[in-house]
Amino acid sequence: MTSMRVKGWLWALLPLLLLAVVSVVVGRMGLAEFLRRGAPPVEELTFDRVTLEPGAMTIEVVNGGPDPVTIAQVMVDDAFWDFTITPAATVPRLGRVSIELEYPWVENEPHEITLLTSTGLTFSHEIAVATETPTIGPQFFAIFTLIGLYVGVIPIAIGLLWYPALRRLEQRWIDFVLALTIGLLVFLGADALIEAAKTGTQVAGAFQGSLLVVIGALGALLFLQVVSRSKVDRTEAQGRHAVAVLIAVGIGLHNLGEGLAIGAAYALGEAALGTFLIIGFMLHNTTEGLGIVAPIARDRPKLSTLASLGLVAGVPTIVGAWIGGLAYSPLYATLFLSMGAGAIAQVVVALYRTLSRSTGRMEWNPLTASGVLVGLLVMYGTGLLVGG
Amino acid sequence: MMSDSASLSRRDLIRRGAIGAAGLGVLSQAVHAAERLSGGPHDPMRAGTVGTVKGGALDPLRFLEHFDYGQVSQLASGQTLREYDITAVDREIEVAPGVFYPAWTYNGQVPGPTIRTTEGDRVRVHFRNAGTHAHTIHFHGVHPANMDGVFEPVHPGEEFVYEFDAKPAGLHLYHCHAIPLKKHIAKGLYGAFIVDPVEARPPAREMVMVLNGFDTNFDGENEVYAANTIAFAYQNQPIQVVKHELQRIYMVNLLEFDLVNSMHLHGNFFHVYRTGTSRTPHEFTDTLMMCQGERHILEFAYEDVGRFMFHAHQSEFTELGWMGMFEVVEPST
Numbered sequence: 001m002t003s004m005r006v007k008g009w010l011w012a013l014l015p016l017l018l019l020a021v022v023s024v025v026v027g028r029m030g031l032a033e034f035l036r037r038g039a040p041p042v043e044e045l046t047f048d049r050v051t052l053e054p055g056a057m058t059i060e061v062v063n064g065g066p067d068p069v070t071i072a073q074v075m076v077d078d079a080f081w082d083f084t085i086t087p088a089a090t091v092p093r094l095g096r097v098s099i100e101l102e103y104p105w106v107e108n109e110p111h112e113i114t115l116l117t118s119t120g121l122t123f124s125h126e127i128a129v130a131t132e133t134p135t136i137g138p139q140f141f142a143i144f145t146l147i148g149l150y151v152g153v154i155p156i157a158i159g160l161l162w163y164p165a166l167r168r169l170e171q172r173w174i175d176f177v178l179a180l181t182i183g184l185l186v187f188l189g190a191d192a193l194i195e196a197a198k199t200g201t202q203v204a205g206a207f208q209g210s211l212l213v214v215i216g217a218l219g220a221l222l223f224l225q226v227v228s229r230s231k232v233d234r235t236e237a238q239g240r241h242a243v244a245v246l247i248a249v250g251i252g253l254h255n256l257g258e259g260l261a262i263g264a265a266y267a268l269g270e271a272a273l274g275t276f277l278i279i280g281f282m283l284h285n286t287t288e289g290l291g292i293v294a295p296i297a298r299d300r301p302k303l304s305t306l307a308s309l310g311l312v313a314g315v316p317t318i319v320g321a322w323i324g325g326l327a328y329s330p331l332y333a334t335l336f337l338s339m340g341a342g343a344i345a346q347v348v349v350a351l352y353r354t355l356s357r358s359t360g361r362m363e364w365n366p367l368t369a370s371g372v373l374v375g376l377l378v379m380y381g382t383g384l385l386v387g388g
Numbered sequence: 389m390m391s392d393s394a395s396l397s398r399r400d401l402i403r404r405g406a407i408g409a410a411g412l413g414v415l416s417q418a419v420h421a422a423e424r425l426s427g428g429p430h431d432p433m434r435a436g437t438v439g440t441v442k443g444g445a446l447d448p449l450r451f452l453e454h455f456d457y458g459q460v461s462q463l464a465s466g467q468t469l470r471e472y473d474i475t476a477v478d479r480e481i482e483v484a485p486g487v488f489y490p491a492w493t494y495n496g497q498v499p500g501p502t503i504r505t506t507e508g509d510r511v512r513v514h515f516r517n518a519g520t521h522a523h524t525i526h527f528h529g530v531h532p533a534n535m536d537g538v539f540e541p542v543h544p545g546e547e548f549v550y551e552f553d554a555k556p557a558g559l560h561l562y563h564c565h566a567i568p569l570k571k572h573i574a575k576g577l578y579g580a581f582i583v584d585p586v587e588a589r590p591p592a593r594e595m596v597m598v599l600n601g602f603d604t605n606f607d608g609e610n611e612v613y614a615a616n617t618i619a620f621a622y623q624n625q626p627i628q629v630v631k632h633e634l635q636r637i638y639m640v641n642l643l644e645f646d647l648v649n650s651m652h653l654h655g656n657f658f659h660v661y662r663t664g665t666s667r668t669p670h671e672f673t674d675t676l677m678m679c680q681g682e683r684h685i686l687e688f689a690y691e692d693v694g695r696f697m698f699h700a701h702q703s704e705f706t707e708l709g710w711m712g713m714f715e716v717v718e719p720s721t
């Protein structure tokens with residue numbers, strides 16, 4: 001029996017062993033060079049992060065192409081400029097280098113950085129609005145925590161205050177609110193997915209940003225499906241509570257991605273103020289709080305339960321803002337946003353089951369259908385207040 | 389290049405709203421880096437390339453003062469014959485430290501050798517094409533139609549002999565005229581062609597500067613600008629000039645893609661002999677505009693010692709490599 005198992009393992013290893021042998025042969029015999037037919041190497045550099053301090057810039061660059069790339073010269077605003085590069089001018093595949101240069105950049109003006117490689121190819125990055133990158137310190141954490149509070153925690157806390165009103169509703173109107181929550185979540189999930197796909201295109205080629213979206217979304221969906229399955233299917237009240245937790249987690253992941261983007265935007269100096277925007281933004285995110293309490297409307301959750309749900313959904317915004325401000329990279333942003341989309345998709349499924357049970361498998365009636373639509377429209381309408 | 393922020397998405401505005409919500413426009417008033425670091429970001433020597441060109445294809449200081457007078461003999465008529473050998477060859481050249489350009493060259497160098505003769509001499513150029521595309525040599529000057537280097541493409545492996553009497557006296561140029569023309573010039577097939585007047589110009593320290601550029605990523609715009617190919621060559625190795633000595637520059641503009649080039653001299657003025665065809669200067673100036681293919685002789689002398697810049701007055705060309713320095717020194721007595 002044991003020898004059978006050993007034999008099984010050996011057979012499983014054999015193809016891997018052969019693959020290793022063939023790889024060595026290809027590498028040693030220069031087959032790749034032969035197949036390339038003298039074509040020049042393919043170069044691809046991606047700017048991961050540019051930070052500004054007074055009179056100086058630091059540029060982090062990733063090689064996402066198939067071949068090593070040598071950065072020969074650096075131009076800033078169409079002028080060759082003195083620079084230092086660490087660890088080396090030649091960036092290996094999937095390697096990362098940091099370029100430092102002293103440059104008298106101008107506050108609030110755009111600047112363009114161009115890297116000239118040894119083969120004469122150029123890779124450019126535009127700093128849309130130059131402003132000093134925040135440095136880590138008490139002030140940094142104060143700013144980013146404040147951003148997170150405004151964006152995530154406060155609107156959700158306000159939204160949770162709809163709970164007493166929801167409790168007093170008739171069952172069919174609770175069903176309406178559940179359907180409305182589905183609409184809200186579908187909107188948020190689609191938003192996260194679209195944003196993930198967008199940032200995915202900025203990820204260095206070899207990391208396959210667009211496919212990371214699939215992995216992140218499906219991974220989060222499957223993970224939450226497995227961990228929540230037993231809880232959602234328990235007694236009705238427990239099941240509803242579990243759904244509320246899931247909604248909070250899903251929204252939390254979405255807000256983590258959003259916080260990341262906000263933190264990065266602030267760190268990279270995209271700032272504009274408008275009272276109208278602030279109010280619109282608060283309205284927009286307040287609906288997230290409503291979504292969390294909808295499934296447990298007829299239960300009697302403790303205040304502490306409500307508070308912890310709000311924190312699960314809101315606090316990730318603060319964490320996201322920290323990460324975004326400290327070490328934004330399109331890679332993380334893509335991953336977090338797609339995980340948010342996957343988590344929300346799972347929550348929509350769970351919520352649908354709750355609705356299905358609540359309506360005695362008559363989930364689609366004019367009231368619930370219009371609930372979903374109203375949910376979408378509320379998000380769309382409040383979205384209009386904060387942008388296009 | 390447009391950035392993502394140029395198109396406002398919903399999230400962009402959310403970001404801005406959020407940032408506004410934070411209501412913080414904190415700008416740290418940290419010690420300015422300029423004060424912290426030696427030199428600082430405004431140090432003029434920060435502008436320029438990093439590293440040194442290893443050499444090989446072209447030594448800028450040698451090229452500057454090297455003139456090819458050809459192999460000299462007498463024809464039966466008594467006329468002086470000057471023979472030159474020029475071979476077109478593909479060669480990768482270093483146009484800035486670590487930046488390599490797949491050039492097409494005359495005799496393996498860009499610019500090609502500076503061909504120098506005297507008005508009335510017979511010029512005979514043995515041209516061999518060892519490159520991968522058809523090439524020619526088109527000399528500016530007065531000569532027969534079949535010696536114009538336009539209608540007789542010389543294919544790889546073939547040869548052609550250009551023969552004509554050198555005229556008129558002046559500063560001219562030569563370049564490949566195979567099609568597509570722009571490509572053949574931009575790739576590096578050009579050089580200066582000096583026809584000295586029979587009555588020699590006054591003695592002077594003579595230099596040749598071929599103004600050129602390189603579109604290293606082939607997008608129809610130059611990434612690198614220079615006098616004599618290598619960006620900042622004469623900034624990194626200033627040209628020694630003796631005080632009071634007459635300096636004569638043969639300056640030829642062979643820049644492609646950009647319509648106009650120019651020369652600006654610091655701390656001095658120069659006499660301009662347009663195309664070098666007249667013995668009286670046309671202009672006394674410190675800034676000279678030059679179209680593609682234009683060339684002029686510049687004469688000046690320095691009255692003070694020290695470092696003086698010279699560069700294009702298109703400042704973007706300057707900062708992309710077309711910049712140099714004269715180091716004026718006392719005469720050694």
